[in-house]
Amino acid sequence: MHQALDESLQYDTYYPSGSLQLFNHLPMVLGALTRLGAPPTALRRQLDHWRELSVPARPSQRAVPPLEAVLADLLLSAHVDAFHAAIRLAYALQSGHTGEERAALAAWLAKAPAASSDSQVGPAGPSGESGLHPHSAVPQPQTLLRETLAAVRADPRLGMEPAGGTLIVTRLQRAQALPAFPDYARVPQLSLDDLAEASLAVYLATHDFTALHLVTGTHAVRELINVAHARGLALDLPRILAAFWRAWLAAFIAIRRPAPAWDLVHAGSASEGDWEAAVPTLSDSVNDHRIKLADAAREEWRHRGWPGYALCLQPLGAAQ
Known part of the structure; x- marks a missing residue:
C-alpha cells in the first residue's frame, strides 16, 4: 500500500470531468482495498485506472501544520468536498503513510476556512425568530x-x-x-x-x-x-x-x-x-x-x- 500511495501522490487532489472538477478517490480506495484484505493486483488495477483520469499534482509552498494543531477545528467542516476531505484524511491516518497524511491534511486545509464559516449553526434570523407557520410540525427542543x-x-x-x-x-x-x-x-x-x-x-x-x-x-x-x-x-x-x-x-x-x-x-x-x-x-x-x-x-x-x-x-x- 505504501508503494501504491507513493505513486498516487504524483496526482492532484482533483481531476477534470467535462466542466466539473471532481475529487480524486485513488488514495482512499487504496486504503479501503488494503483494509479489506485485497491482493496487490487490486491496488495496481486502481492505479492503472486512475492514471487515465488524473492530472499531475500542482506544487504548493504552503506549510502544513501538525495534525494536533488543526484537527479539532477541521472537524467543524467535515462536510468539505462532499465529505471527501474527511474521508481521505481518515484513510491517510489509518495507512501510516507520512506523505499521504500531509497531502490529505493539506487538501482539507485548502478548503477549510470557507467551509468553517459556512458550517456555523446560529439563529434563523436577527431576532432569533424562525418564521414558522402557526401549525408547523418543526421539531421543538428535545425532539429526537x-x-x-x-x-x-x-x-x-x-x-x-x-x-x-x-x-x-x-x-x-x-x-x-x-x-x-x-x-x-x-x-x-x-x-x-x-x-x-x-x-x-x-x-x-x-x-x-x-x-x-x-x-x-x-x-x-x-x-x-x-x-x-x-x-x-x-x-x-x-x-x-x-x-x-x-x-x-x-x-x-x-x-x-x-x-x-x-x-x-x-x-x-x-x-x-x-x-x-x-x-x-x-x-x-x-x-x-x-x-x-x-x-x-x-x-x-x-x-x-x-x-x-x-x-x-x-x-x-x-x-x-
Whole structure:
C-alpha cells in the first residue's frame, strides 16, 4: 500500500470531468482495498485506472501544520468536498503513510476556512425568530432525530427537484438556501450513533449516490474523533455534530427526503464471512465508491453490530 500511495501522490487532489472538477478517490480506495484484505493486483488495477483520469499534482509552498494543531477545528467542516476531505484524511491516518497524511491534511486545509464559516449553526434570523407557520410540525427542543426527519419529510417548504449533472456540494448548497432550512438546522438531542443509523437507513432505502456518502462520511468522522481523543485533543462535540448535521440534512433534502428504512438497519444477521466472500469481486472492481462503502460498512458493523451494514455489499444503485 505504501508503494501504491507513493505513486498516487504524483496526482492532484482533483481531476477534470467535462466542466466539473471532481475529487480524486485513488488514495482512499487504496486504503479501503488494503483494509479489506485485497491482493496487490487490486491496488495496481486502481492505479492503472486512475492514471487515465488524473492530472499531475500542482506544487504548493504552503506549510502544513501538525495534525494536533488543526484537527479539532477541521472537524467543524467535515462536510468539505462532499465529505471527501474527511474521508481521505481518515484513510491517510489509518495507512501510516507520512506523505499521504500531509497531502490529505493539506487538501482539507485548502478548503477549510470557507467551509468553517459556512458550517456555523446560529439563529434563523436577527431576532432569533424562525418564521414558522402557526401549525408547523418543526421539531421543538428535545425532539429526537427520527421525529425530526419525519417532520422534514412532511414539510412542503423543503421540496427540491432533481438536479442532474451537478456536484453533491452544489445540491447541498441549494438545499441550505431553502428559506425553511434553518428551522431544522438545530436538533438538541443528536449523537453520532443517531447520524450513523439514519445514514444507513437512508442508503438502504435508496442506494443513492449521495446517500452512500452519508455512510462513508459518518464513518470517517467517527474515526477522526477517535484519533483526536487518542491524541488528547479537546473537542467541542456538540458543535462538530451540529455542523455535520447541517450538511447531512442538506443531503437528505437534496435526495428528496426518502423514507428511511429503519427496520433494515437492525434486521437479519451479518458476519465477517459476508465481507470475506465479497473481497474477490471488490478486488476486480474499479468502482471506488462500492469499495469504500463496503470497507466503511464493515468497520461500522464491527463497531455497532448492526446487521444492515452487510446489505451495503449488494451491487445496487451507486454500488453497482
